[in-house]
Structures are given as structure tokens and as C-alpha cells.
Amino acid sequence: MKRTPHLLAIQSHVVFGHAGNSAAVFPMQRVGVNVWPLNTVQFSNHTQYGQWAGEVLAPEQIPALVDGIAAIGELGNCDAVLSGYLGSAAQGRAILRGVARIKATNPHALYLCDPVMGHPEKGCIVPQEVSDFLLDEAAAVADFLCPNQLELDSFCGRAPQSLFDCLAMARSLLARGPKAVLVKHLSYPGKPAESFEMLLVTAEGSWHLRRPLLAFPRQPVGVGDLTSGLFLARVLLGDSLVAAFEFAAAAVHEVLLETQACSSYELQLVRAQDRIAHPRVRFEAVPISL
Numbered sequence: 709m710k711r712t713p714h715l716l717a718i719q720s721h722v723v724f725g726h727a728g729n730s731a732a733v734f735p736m737q738r739v740g741v742n743v744w745p746l747n748t749v750q751f752s753n754h755t756q757y758g759q760w761a762g763e764v765l766a767p768e769q770i771p772a773l774v775d776g777i778a779a780i781g782e783l784g785n786c787d788a789v790l791s792g793y794l795g796s797a798a799q800g801r802a803i804l805r806g807v808a809r810i811k812a813t814n815p816h817a818l819y820l821c822d823p824v825m826g827h828p829e830k831g832c833i834v835p836q837e838v839s840d841f842l843l844d845e846a847a848a849v850a851d852f853l854c855p856n857q858l859e860l861d862s863f864c865g866r867a868p869q870s871l872f873d874c875l876a877m878a879r880s881l882l883a884r885g886p887k888a889v890l891v892k893h894l895s896y897p898g899k900p901a902e903s904f905e906m907l908l909v910t911a912e913g914s915w916h917l918r919r920p921l922l923a924f925p926r927q928p929v930g931v932g933d934l935t936s937g938l939f940l941a942r943v944l945l946g947d948s949l950v951a952a953f954e955f956a957a958a959a960v961h962e963v964l965l966e967t968q969a970c971s972s973y974e975l976q977l978v979r980a981q982d983r984i985a986h987p988r989v990r991f992e993a994v995p996i997s998l
């Protein structure tokens with residue numbers, strides 16, 4: 709029987725609703741991965757409600773928890789680390805030390821960095837020092853980098869002028885070290901209003917994917933976290949990067965359809981669980997070049 713992969717997921721937890729680990733852990737488990745959730749913050753709810761209670765995990769807890777896993781002889785079983793929403797730059801540095809330690813134990817282990825930088829207009833609040841850390845330190849260490857458009861713009865210091873410009877910007881990030889860059893949400897002048905678009909860029913090629921843009925009275929949160937988590941889960945399960953990209957797009961679309969049908973602001977992950985495991989829709993990743 710094929711071994712079940714193990715994934716250390718280091719991002720936020722919300723008591724109510726879905727963002728960070730609270731958006732990604734169950735879907736990653738549902739597709740067949742053993743997840744080790746390490747919560748960088750525990751908030752009552754995601755920050756786009758405009759108010760929340762809770763605390764940021766003390767950064768020294770991250771090496772302490774990794775030590776604890778090493779002490780029971782399990783660290784070598786870690787196949788990948790995912791990092792997302794961080795509460796402080798010190799947490800980020802502790803994660804990079806953890807990644808180095810895991811890679812020393814298992815050289816095949818992968819690190820996916822979702823560089824959650826915040827979006828003050830949308831109400832996604834992230835400290836500036838976290839954004840600086842992601843730009844200056846994390847990208848160089850990540851095997852996979854999964855920015856949204858705003859985060860891609862921050863990495864490149866400019867906004868794109870076209871789809872091909874987005875592609876050039878994503879490709880430029882490969883030079884910093886990642887093996888793949890997945891842009892989870894494209895925005896560029898001239899983008900068709902009815903489509904939601906993503907890009908996957910690797911040294912071997914680039915792929916563009918379109919799915920329908922659904923109407924929501926208030927944009928659901930946690931979509932990026934779900935996308936990154938499912939992409940990494942499927943890579944660990946043996947998919948090619950392109951197949952994992954297509955799977956994540958389809959499964960996320962299924963969740964959004966269920967969420968829209970329920971007129972819910974929070975992602976309907978439990979109701980959509982079978983659709984996550986076996987998406988009925990399929991979107992093709994189409995090769996694209998400059």
C-alpha cells in the first residue's frame with residue numbers, strides 16, 4: 709500500500725469559520741494527507757470581519773514544537789512544510805530554521821510558502837514586518853511560492869500591464885530560488901471580467917488556467933489558503949505540478965459553488981467535502997509562453 713504523506717502546516721487558526729489552517733487542514737486530510745497543524749495565531753475569526761480576539765503564538769514555540777516531534781523520532785517522516793498567515797517576522801524566521809532542520813533529516817522534503825501579505829482595503833491585516841520578511845527572506849528558501857497578484861506585485865515592485873507581463877513577473881521569481889510559482893489570482897489590464905485566472909510557472913514551462921468568476925455579495929476568505937494547501941497535498945500524493953494545479957483549481961471551484969449555493973460568507977468545506985475529493989468540474993491548464 710502507498711504510504712500516506714505527512715505535511716506540517718504552519719498558518720493561522722480561527723475558532724469560527726475558515727482561513728489559514730481552518731480553511732486548509734480538513735480539505736488536505738480529505739484528499740488523503742496526514743496533516744500536522746501548527747497554528748501561528750489563534751483568532752476568534754478571520755481579520756476581514758474587522759474585529760477579532762485572540763493571540764499570536766510566541767515565536768519560540770515553533771522550534772519547541774519541532775523539537776518535540778524530533779524527540780519522538782517522527783521529524784524524518786515530514787514530507788513537506790506549508791507556511792501561510794504569520795503573526796510576526798520572528799515566527800517566519802523560526803519557520804525557516806524548522807524547514808532547514810526538516811530538510812537536513814529528509815532531503816526530499818518540500819517547502820511551500822504562501823506569502824500572505826495582507827490587503828488593507830479588503831481587511832486582511834498582516835504586520836508590515838511579515839511582508840518584509842516574506843519579500844527578503846522566505847522566497848529564497850521556498851520550493852513553491854504561491855502569491856496572489858498583490859503579493860506578486862510586491863515581489864516585483866510594480867503592477868503588470870498585461871497577462872504576458874504577469875507571466876514575466878512570475879518567471880522572474882524563479883531566479884530567487886523556487887522551483888515553481890503558482891499565482892493564485894491574476895489581475896491585469898484587459899483581463900476578461902467573467903473569468904478568474906491563475907498561472908503556474910516552472911523551469912520546464914508555464915501554464916494559464918481560467919475558471920468562471922462567481923458572484924458573491926462579499927468575497928469569501930480562505931480561498932488562497934485552500935488553493936495552496938490542495939496544490940501541495942496533490943503534489944505529495946504523486947501528481948505532476950500541472951495536474952496538482954488543475955486539481956486545486958477544480959476543487960476550489962467546487963467549494964465556491966457550494967458556498968454560493970448556500971449564500972454563505974464562510975467557505976462551505978464540510979458540505980463540499982465529496983466535491984473536494986472528487987471534483988466534477990475540470991479546468992485545463994493551457995501552456996503559455998512569452
Ligand SMILES: Nc1ncnc2c1ncn2[C@@H]1O[C@H](COP(=O)(O)OP(=O)(O)O)[C@@H](O)[C@H]1O
Binds near residue numbers: 827857858929
Ligand atoms: N471563481 C471565483 N469567483 C469569484 N471569486 C473568487 C473565485 N475564486 C476566488 N475568488 C475570490 O478571489 C479572491 C482572491 O483573493 P486574493 O486576495 O487575490 O488571493 P488570496 O485568497 O490568495 O489572498 C478572494 O476574495 C476569493 O474569495
Ligand SMILES: Cc1ncc(COP(=O)(O)O)c(C=O)c1O
Binds near residue numbers: 727793930931932
Ligand atoms: C487569520 C487569517 N488567516 C489567513 C488569511 C488569508 O486568507 P486568504 O486565503 O483569503 O488569503 C486571512 C485573511 O484575511 C486571515 O484573516
Ligand SMILES: [Mg+2]
Binds near residue numbers: 856932
Ligand atoms: Mg492569500
